[in-house]
Amino acid sequence: MPLITLTVRKPKDAAFKSSVLDAVHAALVASGVPTADRFQRVLELSDEDFRYDPGYPDVAGARGEDFVLIEILWSAGRSVKVKKxxxxxxxxxxxxxGRDPENVMVCFKETTWENWAFAGGRLIHT
Known part of the structure; x- marks a missing residue:
């Protein structure tokens, strides 16, 4: 069960957020995640609450106002090959x-199956 967190600067319209979230979900499904396994949230922050370097470490050009930070929290065990x-x-x-990939940063976070309780506090993978 991936949990996706999308962090962007205010304001972003629904079409912008949906285009990114839909792309993330489609890529996850193509990697083997079930289609119905869609848990996503958007953090839309002001300039003073979302700071980032325009070029670190090797951005072609510079990050702009449409910079997107995508965090993918999922179960441990996927190979570097799968992530690439x-x-x-x-x-x-x-x-x-219509999104510039140079304006995107992805962070994978991994946890083990016993750390997921999907509903009612039930640990179904222990």
């Missing part, structure tokens, strides 16, 4: 949606 394939797919989808 997901990133390549995601960047293609974002570009097709």
């Amino acid at each position: 394939a997901l990133l390549a797919d995601l960047m293609q989808r974002l570009q097709a949606a």
Whole structure:
């Protein structure tokens, strides 16, 4: 169960947020995540609450107001090969949606299955 957190600067319209979230979900599904496994949230912050360097470490050009931080919290165990394939797919989808991949940062966070309680406090994978 991936939990996706999208952090952007205010203001972003629904179409902007949906285009990014839809691309992330499609790339996750292509990597083997079930289609119905969609848990996403958006943090839309003011300039003073979302600060980032325009070029660190190797951005082609500079990050702008449409910079997107995508955090993917998912279960541990996926290989670097799977992550690279997901990133390549995601960047293609974002570009097709009119988003600049150079304005995107992705952070994978991993946890073990016993740390997920999907409903009612039940640990179904222990």
